[in-house]
Amino acid sequence: MHFDVILPTIVRESLFAAINSVCEQTHEDWSLYIVVDGTVVPSMLSQAFPNPNIYWLKVKEPSQDFGAAARNFGIFQGSAKWTAYIDDDDEWLPHHLETLA
Numbered sequence: 001m002h003f004d005v006i007l008p009t010i011v012r013e014s015l016f017a018a019i020n021s022v023c024e025q026t027h028e029d030w031s032l033y034i035v036v037d038g039t040v041v042p043s044m045l046s047q048a049f050p051n052p053n054i055y056w057l058k059v060k061e062p063s064q065d066f067g068a069a070a071r072n073f074g075i076f077q078g079s080a081k082w083t084a085y086i087d088d089d090d091e092w093l094p095h096h097l098e099t100l101a
């Protein structure tokens with residue numbers, strides 16, 4: 001079972017912990033779509049996580065309702081039947097996706 005994981009971010013300090021918690025999942029069949037607002041260049045951040053399952057996306061204009069707009073943008077980029085969400089200030093336990101599967 002493949003999951004698209006959507007992570008909208010305003011690039012908080014806790015972002016790296018959120019990404020690491022997805023990378024450390026016991027269920028390894030996932031793609032992570034990190035949706036960054038228009039203020040940061042994703043290529044600068046992507047060097048910290050050279051994982052082929054991670055996709056850095058950039059919305060052109062930050063939205064007043066960034067969370068919902070970014071999630072929707074991320075959903076349209078993926079193609080999996082199952083979608084999971086994580087915020088940039090959250091962390092998952094290592095078996096989170098396995099439990100969902």
